[in-house]
Amino acid sequence: MTIALEGGPLSPEAVEEQRVADGKRVGRDPDTRSVSLLEQKRKVVSSSIDVPHARRSEEEVDMDKVTAAMVLTTLSTSPLVRSPPVKVNEGLSGSWKENGSAGPFTPSSNNSSGGYWSWSAPSDQSNPSTPSPPLSADSFKPFRVPSLGGVGSGPAGPEDPSLDEQDGSSLLFDEPIPRKRKNSMKVMFKCLWKNCGKVLSTAAGIQRHIRTIHLGRNCDSDCSDGEEDFYYTEIKLNTDSVADGLSSLSPVSPSVLSPPPPPPSPLPALSQLSDSHRPPQYSDTKEPHAGGTTPLSRSAPSALYLIHTDHAYQATAPVSIPSSSSNATGSPSTSFTPTNSSSFSISWQSPPVTFTGTTVSPSKSHGFGEQRSQTIAVLSSPPRATTALSRKVRGEGKKCRKVYGMENRDMWCTACRWKKACQRFTD
DNA sequence: GGTGCCGGGCG
DNA sequence: CGCCCGGCACC
Structure with a gap:
């Protein structure tokens, strides 16, 4: 701080000093006092500005890490990541954007502790290689526990939004959404056999179809060895429009995101089970873009497909493919073949584009650290609502x-x- | 511009 | 903690 920063002849410092002295003399006068204080502050600021190097790089590094983390998360698509953000939150509070030199400096808190298992773990879980089918609501629980423990270190974790979740007492908004329209779901069974896209409404039917048509077996179901299971997939057709999924993702208010601790699941849509428990504030909040979700739902006549394979290894996480008219991933069959389970990751990117046809450019979301939570934050952050509630x-x-x-x-x-x-x- | 008060800083 | 203030939302 005390570094000489001025390069000019008339160093601001000198001037300031004088002023300060003056202020002292006058002392009594509040005005002067405040002025001097201001100036002092200014000094600080300027000095800090002068030494950008270190900070810059730090920041960048931090960003990278975060970005990476978020990317992973996104890819993983695991809805459960919710809890982890908690710790992140802490980091955020201290130094989000670029303020505290301290913040960026200690990426450890951010990444190693909080980010560590919070981000990476989930991604691993959802990793295609390892069969971890259940990404459902339950899954998040386990994670939470660790999060709490690890988080313990948090010096000031006073108001951990995610924490209050525990009781749900503080925020009653928490739970409301879990159970969604299950009824509107139609389950279909799709034959995955090459060049055969047959879809039947019953498992038995599809099994028989596979057995007889593709496996060339004539015997009845009892003689099946279960092999058919490998050749068909369960498709959940959400007749309800994609509204909710979209809604959560909706518009974007980048700035407000910073306090994204809210651990809502990123893509509530896919796992309609977990969905956003964290909708606290934005419970109903209508964000400025009232249309946000609605237009979408309206425009997207398409149903949302939830594809689920019976076999864990081939089904990564439940993937939701918004098959909007415009959407590229129109036919699930293409992307989901029994063989290339890895394809799951692909579909992820598209969704964002879909719902926010308006402005939310995917790129934008990327820009932010840990887009995941960011995104979430967005959804959950009703720009004004938050303040309204709190204030x-x-x-x-x-x-x-x-x-x-x-x-x-x-x-x-x-x-x-x-x-x-x-x-x-x-x- | 005044007011109520949250979020923070300081001792 | 008590004390105080910056600053913000509201009026």
């Missing part, structure tokens, strides 16, 4: 200040004196 509407009754006036400040209740919520004239 009291403000009581309209007369308060100490009004009643007694500034001159009788000593008569105010302490709260008022402290500029806190009035305790005497509560509404």
Whole structure:
């Protein structure tokens, strides 16, 4: 800080010093005092600006890590990542954008501790190579536990949004959404045999189809060895429009995202089970783009397909393919062949594009660190709503200040004196 | 511009 | 903690 930063002849410092001195002399005058303070502050700022090198690089590194993490997450598509963000949150609070030199400096907190298992673990789980079919709601639980423990280190984890989840008491909004329309789901069975896209409404039917048509067996179901299972997949057809899925992803308000601790599942749509428990604030909040979701749902007559294979290894996570008219991944059959299970990752990117046909360019979302949570944040962050909730509407009754006036400040209740919520004239 | 008060800083 | 203030949302 004290580094000489000025290169110019008239160093601001000198001037400032003078002023400060002046202020001291006058002392009494609040104005001067404040001014001097301001100047001092300024000094600090300028100095900090002058030494960008270290910070810059740090930042970048940090960013990279984060980015990587987010990419992984995205790819993994695991809906369960929710809990982990908690720790991240902590990091964020301290230094998100680029402020605290301290923040960026200690990526460890951010990445190693919080990010570590939170991000990487999930991705592993969802990794295609390892069969971990259940990415459903349950899965997140296990994760949570570790998260809490690991997080323990958090110095100031006071208001961990995700934590309150525990009881759900604080935020009743938490749970509301879990159970969605299951009813609107239609389950179909699709034959995965090459060049055969037969879809039947019953497992038995598809099995028989495979057995007889593709396997050339005539015997009845009892003589089957179960091989058929490998050649068909279960398709869940969401007749309900993709609304919810989209809604969660909806618009974008990049800036507000920073406090994305909210661990909602990124793609609620795919796993309609877990969906966003974290919709707390944005519970209903209508964000500015009211149309956000609706237009989509409307425009996308297409149903949302949830593809699920019976075999864990071939089914990565439940993948949702929004088959909107425009969407490239129109036919599930193409992308999902029994053989190339790896394809699952592909579909991921498209969704974002779909729903936000408007402005949310995929690229944009990428830009942010840990887009995952970011995205989430977005969804959950009702720009204004958050503040609205947190901030009291403000009581309209007369308060100490009004009643007694500034001159009788000593008569105010302490709260008022402290500029806190009035305790005497509560509404 | 005034007011209520949250979020923070300081001792 | 108590005390105070910056700053913000609301009026």
